[in-house]
Amino acid sequence: MPSVFRGLSVHASPTNYIFRCPSFPDAPSLVVDRPSGNIKMVEHPVLQSKSSMSIAGILGMIRLRLDKYIIVITKSMVVGKIRGHSVYKIQLPSFCHCKSRLYILCFKDHDEDAYLALLRTHLRTGPMYYSYSFDLTNSMQRQSTADHSLPLWQQADDRFFWTNRTLLTCEARHHLSVDSFILPVFFGFLAITTTRIKNTPMIFILITRKSRHRAGTRYFARGVDENGSVANFNETEQILIIGDAGGGLGGYDPESIPSASGLKEQVQVVSYIQTRGSVPAFWAEVSNLHYIPKLAIRGIENAIPYAKKHFDEQIRLHGDNYCVNLVNQNGREEQVKTAYEKIVRTLLTAPSESTQAKILSLLKRRTKEDRIHYIYFDFHHECRNMKWHRAQLLLDQLGEALYSQRYFHASEGGTSVSSTVRNTQTSVIRTNCMDCLDRTNVVQSMLARWTLNRQLIDLAVLEKGENAGSYAHFESLFRNAWADNADVVSRAYTGTGALKTEFTRTGVRTKNGALADLGYSCTRYIKNNFADGPRQDAYDLFLGNYLPYASGISSSWVFVDRRPIFIQSVLYILAASVFLVLFTMIAADSRLTMRLFMLFWTTVGLYSGHFIFTHGMLYVNWPKLNTMVWAIEGYNEALGRVKKDKIVGQLVPRHERGVSSANIRLIHLEEGKKRIE
Structure with a gap:
């Protein structure tokens, strides 16, 4: 069977x-x-x-x-x-x-x-x-x-x-x-392609597996949870199979596959694993309709036990963890960098810092946590002005770690299940930026390329000094596979394809690519503020983090908009203002009454827009099944400011049946916020 x-x-x-x-x-x-x-x-x-x-x-x-x-x-x-x-x-x-x-x-x-x-x-x-x-x-x-x-x-x-x-x-x-x-089903990316370099046919496979733990969307799933799971955690495995009969929809005749020495030999399987995941601290970017949301970091000390859980699991699975941090060292991202470094310093028993390379590591390993190595690389600074080839400087920072971690290599006898493991990967490079997407994709594809060349040389497919990038067909396959992978991981988290994939696909960065990234950034802004609530609800519902039958919420309660009527109406007032102003402009009527009419609705529209962006948390499309505590607090605070407004405060009811309007709006969220495995 x-x-x-x-x-x-x-x-x-x-x-x-x-x-x-x-x-x-x-x-x-x-x-x-x-x-x-x-x-x-x-x-x-x-x-x-x-x-x-x-x-x-x-x-x-x-x-x-x-x-x-x-x-x-x-x-x-x-x-x-x-x-x-x-x-x-x-x-x-x-x-x-x-x-x-x-x-x-x-x-x-x-x-x-x-x-x-x-x-x-x-x-x-x-x-x-x-x-x-x-x-x-x-x-x-x-x-x-x-x-x-x-x-x-x-x-x-x-x-x-x-x-x-x-x-x-x-x-x-x-x-x-x-x-x-x-x-068993996995969520992520998979590409299987038959190709060849020189006269050696091979199968190139790229797999990215998305963790089901702390799965969610960009602004609603950040950092670490009480189980040690981090947001947007993905394991990416690059596999190369030489001597197989076929991997794509077609395939090769196994009798026609030569070895480097011209003799038939066993199937060679090599693979290389990398991971990515959110900074293991309690932090969030609070959506408030601003293009750059508010950054909140809470209780770094409280997050340390859960960060330890995370790294204990990663060390058990992969060995040493080389944590490559790509966030900016200036501006708002500096807070995330500082939090990460504080956690790593606390986990390490005797941390030392190299000022020149900015590497935290230990010479003697006495505990599991001593197998955590922190490498900081300021991607935006080093690669500014579209000089992305300078990302290669990270290879120098990693140094011996790249060589010593090795890769998995097994030889299999024909179609036999038995195999001989010749080599294992002893460590993993864990890369992160703020979203663990765009900068992370560039770096991971670079590390995968470096390892692939090493594997091909070790398998005698390439001579020393040769590069797989010299073979146009394979180079195109490699670049597109990694760019497609980047897009899939990004869509699952942000709702759009990845930024910077032009560099991954072509090896160059142009102004057209920058404009395309600008379009993606604008789309992300719209989706992350106005569409990600239902996407987060879908993750929680499918994965069992929210159980409708156990929620205790009455019928037709969960998805009803229970904000005060005035708060809801401001959006419609803004839309009506824009329509009436445009209609007046098209009519081109110069009478005084029409000018006053246009001035009135322009004023109303400007005030409505100002109101919405001033109280942005009232208009974000929040998850309705498991809403974060900080979102409930932020909503209550924003509604409280509206009630104190001298102009519109009287239009918002102070209480409704003895309960605040904010709590009426979010009561279903509080009842369902406890996650049940």
Whole structure:
């Protein structure tokens, strides 16, 4: 029996859903009772419905307010092969409701519809990948020590295992053998391409796995949490396979693949891992409609135990951590730099600082924390005036660390599962900037290129002194893979593609690229202030950080705008003012009354715009399921200032049924802010 059933048929009836694998008709079927949603395994169940629907797999089950829904993959596409295992990208998910349509229609709930809309958008736009027989959540190095006798989902790395957890819970609770129905899915980026350098065909693979812990959007997920998880944490693995029969949608004839010596040899697999993640402190950028939001850092000392948790896990998984910090050393970003350095200094037992290289490290390692090495590189200063080639200076700062960390290298005998590990990666470079996106992407691609050249020379594909960049086809493939990776990671966090990808794709920086980045920056401003609340809610809903059925909130409460009427109306007044002023200008009527009319609405529009940007926190689209404490405090403070305003203060009610308007607006947020794993 395969690790996971490759394709299922679904038989729906008024009493249950039956999931079967047509390729294994004698295998037990997964039966989901309706309307309870209870799961059981049944051998040879009675099919009450002859019609069936084919699906690629099950993403899990989620319980909302009124009903339970089985999330299934109805359409996916093959993106390539890794060591003969097909890899797929999810294209179209669907929801199978457990209760009848009549029940849903009779008990119509707007919140239920909103939850489903959030989930559909999240699953449709979030890039998710899976394989029926290959563990995509683990790196090649971790797979080399894994117990392959375990079911595929038990081998998966929990950090990158995005499949809804309901089936796992049912197995643990009822001891059901549902292994063949649990499909490990990861969220991120994956590119598999067959190529060649000189006469050596190879497969180039780039994988970025986004952690499901503290997942979210740019301004609503920052820093570290009480579990030691940091925001926007991604593990990127660059893999090169030489001697394989094929990895893309096509492939090579294994009999035609020569080795460097002209003799057939084993398959060579090399990989290199890098990580990125938010600065492990308690900090946030508070959205207030200003282009540059307010930076808030709280309790550096209080964050140290949780930063220690984070680095303990990273050291256990990767060995020494070389923390490359790319934030500015001047201006507002200096606060984040100072917080990071204070945390590292505290974790290190006997820190020393090199003024010239700005490196904090230890000569003698006495504790786990002594395996943390801090490297500061002022990217904006060193690469100012679009001299981005100067990022190579970071290689000099890293020095011996790049050589000593090595990379993973295994030789596999043909199609045999057994392999010989020749080399392992002993440390990892953890890169961050403010968002862990744009500057981080440039540096990570540079480090990946340096390591790739080293690997190709070690494998005798290139001679010493040669560079993979000299081969135009491969150079284009490499640059575009890393630029596409940057865009995917950025869209998941900010809603737009990455900045500075022009340099990654072409190796040069131009004014046109700078203008394109300006456009992205403006789009980010709009999305981060006015659209990221629902995106954050979707993350929390899918990952189980918010449970609608356990929220205790009455129907149609969560998504209703309960700000005071005047606060809501100012936006409409501004829109009406702009329309009427433009209409008057187009009419070109020079009469005094029209001039006074235009002057009046211009004044009203200017005041409305000034009011909105002065009290920006009242107009940010905040998450409604798990809102941050500092957002609630900021909202209350902004509303309090409006109430004290001599002009409009009287238009805002002081109290409503004994509760402040701000609390009425955010009561659903406070009730749901506790995250439940």
